[in-house]
Amino acid sequence: MDEYRAREVLRRSRQKIDGIDRDILDLIASRIALAREIAEAKEVLGMEILDPERELQIIERTRKIARENRIDENKLIELMKILMDLSKTEQKEMLRRQ
Numbered sequence: 001m002d003e004y005r006a007r008e009v010l011r012r013s014r015q016k017i018d019g020i021d022r023d024i025l026d027l028i029a030s031r032i033a034l035a036r037e038i039a040e041a042k043e044v045l046g047m048e049i050l051d052p053e054r055e056l057q058i059i060e061r062t063r064k065i066a067r068e069n070r071i072d073e074n075k076l077i078e079l080m081k082i083l084m085d086l087s088k089t090e091q092k093e094m095l096r097r098q
């Protein structure tokens with residue numbers, strides 16, 4: 001790869017990463033919106049916000065996807081746990097505000 005091409009790859013790849021980051025953040029917002037809906041349903045059903053069995057399923061699915069894509073599985077699981085913590089915080093906040 002010559003220098004001209006390398007600069008082009010850097011510019012284009014960063015542009016794509018910016019688009020992907022935007023999509024990821026939009027998807028996180030959609031995930032939180034769904035979690036808020038789930039919180040309302042759980043309240044009607046008398047269920048706890050925390051569902052350890054469901055979280056375990058999500059973690060196992062994440063582990064599988066990490067392995068398939070050769071991504072550090074502990075890091076990817078850590079990321080999913082942050083997303084789940086975020087959704088539980090938002091669920092609690094939404095029920096508190098009701």
Ligand SMILES: C=C(O[C@@H]1C=C(C(=O)O)C=C[C@H]1O)C(=O)O
Nearest residue numbers: 035038049050051054055084087
């Ligand atoms: C969103 C839910 O509530 C909690 C948050 C979860 C999540 O962010 O995926 C999963 C299980 C629950 O601990 C749910 O029960 O589906």
